[in-house]
Amino acid sequence: xxxxxxxxxxxxxxxxxxxxxxxxxxxxxxxxxxxxxxxxxxxxxxxxxxxxxxxxxxxxxxxxxxxxxxxxxxxxxxxxxxxxxxxxxxxxxxxxxxxxxxxxxxxxxxxxxxxxxxxxxxxxxxxxxxxxxxxxxxxxxxxxxxxxxxxxxxxxxxxxxxxxxxxxxxxxxxxxxxxxxxxxxxxxxxxxxxxxxxxxxxxxxxxxxxxxxxxxxxxxxxxxxxxxxxxxxxxxxxxxxxxxxxxxxxxxxxxxxxxxxxxxxxxxxxxxxxxxxxxxxxxxxxxxxxxxxxxxxxxxxxxxxxxxxxxxxxxxxxxxxxxxxxxxxxxxxxxxxxxxxxxxxxxxxxxxxxxxxxxxxxxxxxxxxxxxxxxxxxxxxxxxxxxxxxxxxxxxxxxxxxxxx
Amino acid sequence: xxxxxxxxxxxxxxxxxxxxxxxxxxxxxxxxxxxxxxxxxxxxxxxxxxxxxxxxxxxxxxxxxxxxxxxxxxxxxxxxxxxxxxxxxxxxxxxxxxxxxxxxxxxxxxxxxxxxxxxx
Numbered sequence: 124x125x126x127x128x129x130x131x132x133x134x135x136x137x138x139x140x141x142x143x144x145x146x147x148x149x150x151x152x153x154x155x156x157x158x159x160x161x162x163x164x165x166x167x168x169x170x171x172x173x174x175x176x177x178x179x180x181x182x183x184x185x186x187x188x189x190x191x192x193x194x195x196x197x198x199x200x201x202x203x204x205x206x207x208x209x210x211x212x213x214x215x216x217x218x219x220x221x222x223x224x225x226x227x228x229x230x231x232x233x234x235x236x237x238x239x240x241x242x243x244x245x246x247x248x249x250x251x252x253x254x255x256x257x258x259x260x261x262x263x264x265x266x267x268x269x270x271x272x273x274x275x276x277x278x279x280x281x282x283x284x285x286x287x288x289x290x291x292x293x294x295x296x297x298x299x300x301x302x303x304x305x306x307x308x309x310x311x312x313x314x315x316x317x318x319x320x321x322x323x324x325x326x327x328x329x330x331x332x333x334x335x336x337x338x339x340x341x342x343x344x345x346x347x348x349x350x351x352x353x354x355x356x357x358x359x360x361x362x363x364x365x366x367x368x369x370x371x372x373x374x375x376x377x378x379x380x381x382x383x384x385x386x387x388x389x390x391x392x393x394x395x396x397x398x399x400x401x402x403x404x405x406x407x408x409x410x411x412x413x414x415x416x417x418x419x420x421x422x423x424x425x426x427x428x429x430x431x432x433x434x435x436x437x438x439x440x441x442x443x444x445x446x447x448x449x450x451x452x453x454x455x456x457x458x459x460x461x462x463x464x465x466x467x468x469x470x471x472x473x474x475x476x477x478x479x480x481x482x483x484x485x486x487x488x489x490x491x492x493x494x495x496x497x498x499x500x501x502x503x504x505x506x507x508x509x510x511x512x513x514x515x516x517x518x519x520x521x522x523x524x525x526x527x528x
Numbered sequence: 529x530x531x532x533x534x535x536x537x538x539x540x541x542x543x544x545x546x547x548x549x550x551x552x553x554x555x556x557x558x559x560x561x562x563x564x565x566x567x568x569x570x571x572x573x574x575x576x577x578x579x580x581x582x583x584x585x586x587x588x589x590x591x592x593x594x595x596x597x598x599x600x601x602x603x604x605x606x607x608x609x610x611x612x613x614x615x616x617x618x619x620x621x622x623x624x625x626x627x628x629x630x631x632x633x634x635x636x637x638x639x640x641x642x643x644x645x646x647x648x
Contacts, residue, residue, distance in 0.1 A: 160535075195536035265581060
């Protein structure tokens with residue numbers, strides 16, 4: 124909390140300011156290359172999830188060591204060397220993410236165990252929200268609630284079950300989501316007309332986030348959100364306002380409860396009504412099978428998060444208040460903060476044109492999420508990593524030429 | 529090219545140095561189990577630990593332990609509670625390193641079963 128909260132606040136302010144202060148050119152490339160190197164350095168420093176095999180720990184650090192060197196090649200090389208270095212870094216990180224379920228077969232975290240058991244249950248024809256879930260920690264930890272209920276939405280279970288059944292662990296799909304999101308981000312940038320240098324820079328900044336592979340290792344559900352967001356980015360770049368973009372964006376609230384405002388902000392991009400209707404139907408469709416099967420159990424799980432106590436170890440203002448006073452602010456405060464930021468973004472969204480409007484939308488989405496996290500009962504690295512992706516995509520849209528600011 | 533690669537490693541190295549420094553400062557200077565800090569609270573309230581997420585399981589006992597805590601080059605003494613399976617309580621101090629001393633919590637100093645962690 125001491126380090127994380129100031130970092131979040133400073134980074135949010137700097138990223139937003141830097142984005143809109145830029146003149147759509149990568150004016151000082153060394154600063155940006157340094158940022159990539161810093162990401163690689165923090166990747167070397169950070170431990171993988173526990174308990175991990177020794178070989179995986181070595182591989183984890185070696186990946187980032189090699190990536191740091193390749194960033195130098197990317198920075199100094201010509202077009203061909205840049206392409207080679209980009210794909211070499213990407214291949215290393217893809218391999219690391221795909222090997223995570225092997226190097227860390229049983230991460231010591233309730234998220235993975237609960238999700239894995241519920242996906243296995245669905246694979247065996249048992250309603251996932253009625254599956255018997257053991258306490259991951261054997262009664263040895265109490266977070267203000269018992270970790271014996273699946274707190275995720277039906278779309279998460281539906282999406283992760285095939286990977287659990289076919290490959291034995293849903294995190295293989297999480298790794299594939301990271302890979303797909305990287306490819307979609309690059310394809311979207313190309314569709315927007317961003318330069319190859321900008322595409323490389325932003326996609327590498329995305330992939331080198333020091334905790335990106337960590338969220339795969341721990342089995343957090345954010346990789347699904349990342350791929351949905353990247354799909355939205357790509358489809359909007361290809362055909363703004365059409366059903367592909369609407370489906371991808373509206374899938375976000377069906378994947379995680381905290382994505383409330385971005386769909387409303389999306390109206391500012393003036394999507395087609397038919398596209399919106401299809402998006403809403405698809406998002407609702409992800410929950411309908413399990414609701415029809417057992418609505419009571421499904422709702423109990425999907426709404427469980429409202430019962431979750433605030434955590435003093437969260438990276439949030441809520442945690443500061445909790446530590447100082449012993450009481451957490453109400454749950455609704457996070458939602459109110461998210462809505463207020465969204466409302467504040469509407470005039471900016473109206474004023475912007477073309478790709479800049481897209482960039483403002485993406486920054487608005489990211490800002491509204493950060494506002495929510497700061498006042499939410501829980502906010503951890505996986506939450507902020509998802510918010511970061513909004514800024515990076517905004518950067519790609521902002522750097523795309525040919526449109527007025 | 530070589531210069532660019534070296535420069536990239538330099539930036540990565542600086543990031544590691546800053547992260548390492550921040551980690552050491554946070555973990556050692558602000559350690560919530562620092563014996564001096566805990567001893568003051570213990571003298572005033574009789575409590576060694578009354579918060580955190582770890583709690584004793586039914587088959588565990590609570591031990592109050594003093595041990596050496598080193599983060600990088602900085603060391604200090606810790607005083608806190610640990611949850612230990614009853615059968616292993618006699619050997620618990622060994623797992624906390626040389627010079628560690630543990631006694632059973634008989635005076636409810638580890639309030640409501642709270643412990644820093646579970647020792648195996």
